Amino acid sequence: MTTIFSKTATTLTPPFLVLGIESSCDETAASVLRYTKEDDIEILSSIIASQDEEHAPFGGVVPEIAARAHMQKIDYIIEAAINDANIEYTDLAGIAATSGPGLIGGVISGLLAAKGLALSLGRPLLAVNHLEGHALSPRLAAPCAFPYLLLLVSGGHTQLLSVNGLGDYTRLGSTVDDAAGEAFDKSAKVMGLGFPGGPNVEKWAAKGDPNSIPLPRPFKGKDHADFSFAGLKTAVARAWEASDKSDIAKANICASFQNAVGDVMRERTLRAIAMFKSLHGELAKRFVVAGGVAANKALRARLTELCDTEGLSLLAPPLKFCTDNAAMIALAGAAKLAAGDIDDLDVAARPRWPLDQRAASANPASGYGKKGPKS
Missing domain, CATH: 3.30.420.40 (ATPase, nucleotide binding domain)
Structure with missing residues (x-):
């Protein structure tokens, strides 16, 4: 199945395949998802590389170590997701990646990988809010x-x-x-x-x-x-x-x-x-x-x-999809693609990106550094 996306198109009719990339904290992950409609979803692959071993000596996530680990792992994790799904890169209809909120070094690593793939394949880029991925994640298992x-x-x-x-x-x-x-x-x-x-x-x-x-x-x-x-x-x-x-x-x-x-x-x-x-x-x-x-x-x-x-x-969501994963990013990206909501290649990585922007602007819950890396 080869999907060609016209730059002049505003929507893409399902079914289609989307690659999701997640790198907002200490998990490097990639997933391929087939999206037919919002209650008809199939996860073809979901690969997650943990960084627990790298951070264990420090008792918590060290941003610099996390960013370096993402850069080292991201290419082969994406390749593993494509191989596990038994597809070709050209079968993809879109490339979704977390573009915030999160540890900025990690977010940049995943987003740059997605931009490179989107550019080389001529496919749309889908910049996903990590929180929206979590918000939609129950749909990975059942209609909601x-x-x-x-x-x-x-x-x-x-x-x-x-x-x-x-x-x-x-x-x-x-x-x-x-x-x-x-x-x-x-x-x-x-x-x-x-x-x-x-x-x-x-x-x-x-x-x-x-x-x-x-x-x-x-x-x-x-x-x-x-x-x-x-x-x-x-x-x-x-x-x-x-x-x-x-x-x-x-x-x-x-x-x-x-x-x-x-x-x-x-x-x-x-x-x-x-x-x-x-x-x-x-x-x-x-x-x-x-x-x-x-x-x-x-x-x-x-x-x-x-x-x-x-x-x-x-x-x-099933326990394996509660923690950070790329299947939820692929799902959010697929929903955006079906709605014609695609992003330019110059979209920026964001360390902070509240889901409810209006409420967050009117009544910010915390200042910098108060709530951890993905406030």
Whole structure:
């Protein structure tokens, strides 16, 4: 199948193939996706190269190391995705890549690779907002009609948004300081649990008593849907400093921390559900959780119980598509291509790119450096 795209065309009729490239943080990824319509999607390949080994000695992602690793890996990861999909480059209808938000060195690496392919193949470039990739990621597994309430929770983001349609988002709440995933990672670092921190905290939490350590629930009882995790993170550090540093202490602190995050998530989401229902009335039926922290099974269970209580259906991408991946970027790019929304080759990489630009401009949730690399 060879697809020729006319520069004068405004839309391209599906089905077609799109290559997605993701490099916004510490995962170098490429994926080929066949897009027939928004509820008919086939992932032909999804290749992810982790950088955990490179960053483990530092207990977190080092931007300079991440950028260098992306440059070293990006070409063969793309080639692996094409080979795994059993297609030729000329079969592609478009090239999608994360162009923000994220660690700027990594974003530039992936975006430059996409620009080179788009230019050499004569195919359109699709600059994708990384957050929109997460927002659409449940559609990688099953149909998910608009509108839906989205909890985007990861190492760089904790946001509640009303997803009204492609490119149409209303922010209902966000973190005023640290993201939930950053709190997981920093808590793990304090206790020496290793990197990546989130999965290690979850493992230790399974061995502990979730009610053993008194920890704060920031914004408890407040009449809004914003989050705060800086104080909780500090409380964990103090609890660890005061402990006997035993395995029992590790397990109990992890369990108590995870329980506190679950309480915060539930209460803030409950407030957002009320706001979402006021916006959409009878159409407010679906709740989506996405992002790396969405892989935490205990938090999923809490949110599932909340949705059952509130009469919403919970949709979440498979665990392998919760963390950063290129399939979600290919999907967002394919949706843009079907709508005729393509980008010029001079499109810039962006370290910051909120989904709801209007809300972010009117009420920025944090300043530089407050919420991690992808605020």
